[in-house]
Amino acid sequence: MWPVDDKxxxxxxxxxxxGLDPGNGxxxxxxxxxxxxxxxxxxxxxxxxxxxxxxxxxxxxxA
Numbered sequence: 001m002w003p004v005d006d007k008x009x010x011x012x013x014x015x016x017x018x019g020l021d022p023g024n025g026x027x028x029x030x031x032x033x034x035x036x037x038x039x040x041x042x043x044x045x046x047x048x049x050x051x052x053x054x055x056x057x058x059x060x061x062x063a
Contacts (some may be wrong), residue, residue, distance in 0.1 A: 004060075017036075045057045
């Protein structure tokens with residue numbers, strides 16, 4: 001396990017949860033979960049300008 005930044009963890013978790021809700025009352029499946037995590041990590045990486053700090057966002061990337 002890699003160490004993670006607590007504040008960044010909260011941001012990723014909030015964005016992930018938002019991404020799980022498609023807004024039409026349907027349950028999130030495996031594909032939707034993967035997309036939500038992908039979008040959350042890339043949002044944090046790009047929007048918060050952490051591109052040059054992979055140690056902050058790389059722990060969320062799945063193999």
